[in-house]
Every structure is written in C-alpha cells, then in structure tokens.
Amino acid sequence: MQKIVGIFIFDNIEVLDFSGPFEVLSVTRLDEDRRLETLSPFDVKLISITKEVVFTKGNMKIIPDFDFETCPNLDILIVPGGMGTRKLMYDEKVLNFIKQKAKEAELLSSVCTGSLILASAKLLDGVNATTHWKSLDRMEEEFKNVKVCRDKHFVEDGNIISSAGISAGIDMALYIVKKYFGEEVSRSTAKHMEYPYLEKNVRRI
Template sequence: MQKSVGIFIFNDIEVLDFCGPFEVLSVTRIDESKRLETFSPFDVKLVSMTKDIVLTKGNMKIIPDYDFETCPKFDILIVPGGMGTRTLMYDNNVLDFIKEKVKEVELLASVCTGSLILANANLLEGINATTHWKSLQRMEEEFKNVIVCKDKHYVEDGNIISSAGISAGIDMALYIVKKYFGEEVSRATAKHMEYPYLEENKRRIEV
C-alpha cells in the first residue's frame, strides 16, 4: 500500500524546497535490486490553491495535480518555503486548508519558511520546530509559544517534522523514508541519489 503525499506549491516557492523531498520520496524503492520493475512506496502529488501554473522563484513553471477544491486525503502533507510564504502565512484560505488537512494526515512536515505558515495556523503551539536560519529570529519573536530549535537540520515533535532551509528538506525526506520503511531503504535511496547520508544525531532532535 502506497503512502499518499501532498506537497503544497505556490508562486515564489523555493525550487529545492519542494523538488528535494519530491525527488527523495519518488525515487524510493523497497527493494533496490528491483528498482526498474517496481514503484515508490510513496505516491507524491502537488497541490496548489488553484490549478493555474505556478511560477517558482527563478520562474520554473509547475502544473499542480490538484487545487484546494479537488485535493484528496493524504497520509503526509509537506509545506515548503520560499518568498511566497511571506504573504501566504496570512492568507486565510491557505491557513484553513492546512488546518483542515492536519486533521486527516498521519504526518505534517515543513521545509524552510513553510514552518511560518504552520506557526501562523497555530499548529506549532508548544512544539519544537525550526526554519531557515535567516528566519529563526523572526519565528522566535513572532511566535512566542513555538520552541525554536536553532542548530538542527530537522526537528520531529509528535507527528510534525520541520526542517531548516532549502537543502535540509532532503535530509528530512530521507528521515521520513526511514520512519516508514527503515534505515536500509533510506540509505539505499540516498545512495541512488549520490547524496551523503549523515547520522541522525547530527541532524535531528526528537521529542
């Protein structure tokens, strides 16, 4: 049974924020020796406010699979970051969507400043979380009830995982692979990507 994953995309999203986790989860295989004959245990889809083409930072054009109205139930929801979060963290449609989805998912994750959206949706109250290093002070000042972690690539607290900026989303996604399918599968995924697999105690705080 595949785990369904939704990645929220929006205008001015940071490309690697969503492409990093997308790559990790989509190239995962349970049996590396059968890579060409099998599919990923994660079914990854992109969801946006509308079905319009999304322009990333750098003007990559992305077509979402779903809009808010047609979005199905996911097991995992990932909220990336980028300049677009500066306005979206105050957009009631986005906040309502995230708050509704968190009732359905097993796991909620953020990359970079995506955690600011979660914080403004009051989903990080009393939660250990992190964000891009340039936004750590802002998170600390604006969201007094968030326990801001400043020295970790990703932080797990309950069913919420947040990662630091941009490339840290790859480390977080590899941890998600491990969480669901074990370290051997996660390491094989990193090796396939030719990405260094760093030890968790250097990357993570778990509460």
C-alpha cells in the same frame, strides 16, 4: 498500499524546498534490486490553491496535480518555503486548508520557511520546530508559543517534522523514508541519488 504525499506549491516557492523532498520520496524503492520494475511506496502529488501554473523562484513553471477543492485525503503533508510564504502565512484560505489537511494526515512537515505557515495556523503551538536560519529570529519573535530550535537540521516533535532551509528538506525526506520503511531503504535511496546520508543533527522530541 502507497502513502499519499501532498506537497503544497505556490508562486515564488523555493525550487529545492519542494523538488528535494519530491525527488527523495518519488525515487524510494523497497527493493533496490527491482528498482525498474516497482513503484515508490510514496505517491507524491503537488497541491496548489488553484490548478493554474505555479511560478517558482527563478520562474520555473509547475503544473499542480490538484487544487484545494480536489485534493484527496493525504497521509503526509509537506509545506515548503520560499518568499511566497510571506504573504501566504496570512492568507485565511491557505491556513484553513493546511489546518484541515493536518487533521487528516498522519504526518505533517515543513521545509525552510514553510514552518511560518504552520506556525501562523497555530499548528506549532507548544511544538519544537525550526526554519531557515535567516527566519529563526522572526519565528521566535512573532510566534511566542513555538519552541524554536536553532541548532538542528531538522526537528521531530510528535507527528510534526520541520527542517531548516532549502537543502535540509532532502535530509528530512530521507528521515521520513527511514521512519516509514527503515534505515536500509533510506540509505539505498540516498545512495541511488548519490547523496550523503545524514546520521546526526536531528532533534527528536
């Protein structure tokens, strides 16, 4: 049974924030020797407010799989970052959707400034979390109940994992693979991507 992963996408999203985790989770295989014959144990879907085309930072055009109304139940929810979060972190429709899906999902995660949306939804109250280094001060000042971690690539606290900026989402996604299917599968995924495997700089609570 595949794990259903929803990645929230929106206008002015940082490309690598969502495409990095998408790549990691979609190319994962439980048996590397049968890569071409098998599917990933993660079924990754792109979720947006509407089904209209999303324009990323740099104007890449992305077509979501689902909108808020048609989004299926999710096992994992990933909230990426980018300049678009500055508006969405105060959008009640977005915050309500994230809160609803966070109740359903077994794992909630953010990349970069996606954590500001989680914080605004009060999902990080009392939680150790991180964000892009340029937004650490803002998170600390605006969300007093978040335990901001300044020196870690990504942070796991209960069923919430937040990563630092942009490329850190790749390392976080590889950790998610490890968390569900073990280090060997995670290492094989990184090797397939020709990506260095991160072994340190994670804070687990």
